[in-house]
Amino acid sequence: MSGGADEAGDDAVDADDDADADPRTAREPVVVVVEPETPGNVGTIARAMKNFGLTDLKLVDPPELKEDGEAYGFAGHAREDVLPNADEVTFDEVVANYHTVGTTAITGEDDRSHERFPFKTPVELRESLKTVDAPTAIVFGREGRGLNNEELSRLDEVCSIPADDDYPVLNLGQAATVLLYELRELTVEETQLPDTEVTRAPEGDLERFHEFFGEFLKATGQREHVREKNALLMRRLLGRAHPTEREIHSLLGTFRKANAKLEHADHLATKYDEPVYPRE
Known part of the structure; x- marks a missing residue:
């Protein structure tokens, strides 16, 4: 020293x-x-x-x-x-x-x-x-x-x-x-942590998600007023969350597959005259 x-x-x-x-x-x-x-x-x-x-x-x-x-x-x-x-x-x-x-x-x-x-x-x-x-x-x-x-x-x-x-x-x-x-x-100018600034997903992708989510709600057989309430809750939730483009694309893929499976189940139920699932 x-x-x-x-x-x-x-x-x-x-x-x-x-x-x-x-x-x-x-x-x-x-x-x-x-x-x-x-x-x-x-x-x-x-x-x-x-x-x-x-x-x-x-x-x-x-x-x-x-x-x-x-x-x-x-x-x-x-x-x-x-x-x-x-x-x-x-x-x-x-x-x-x-x-x-x-x-x-x-x-x-x-x-x-x-x-x-x-x-x-x-x-x-x-x-x-x-x-x-x-x-x-x-x-x-x-x-x-x-x-x-x-x-x-x-x-x-x-x-x-x-x-x-x-x-x-x-x-x-x-x-x-x-x-x-x-x-x-x-x-400290930079830390080992990545950039924490969140870039919100494009509005077009968000609207596509809300369309898919609406189709999903309809396919589950919920009453119209319940679907409207749940769709609004999801819109408010994503509005606060500011999801990134990657996050919203993951959700789009998930609900795209879920909707396809529900549509296929509905098709089979109609073909064989079977209930898809109990309705409210």
């Missing part, structure tokens, strides 16, 4: 230089962990950073992080870049060079607790940071006691993860993972 005031200052200058070229990169925060006690938690945080597109980890008075130890064991692929490139810095350097966001599980109930109130939730923080064009640091505290009031009073903002009132304190690694997940819109 490396560190020093000059390097922290260089980071701030570099972030400013990159702002014009890539606004997303300019808002990508660094992650700071103050006096972590457990190497495994440092590794877990490094892994969460790797998951959600962050690369710059800074540690204040960390424990020894051995390459064959717990930190590297917990870091996953972050052992290849995030963890070995982590900088060792001081709390003063972080405050001097970054727009800072302190994290805490314990919040003030009202504005009488200025160190911990007001605070933002992770989602609120994400929306707020979209408008901040400055080097930003997300600061996590110690495993057992977090950031103290004196440290929080020197930071610009406070963030807290909403949790059950009976047990609101998250493990350090868990808290970092939750928060960095919520900030992913600022740090």
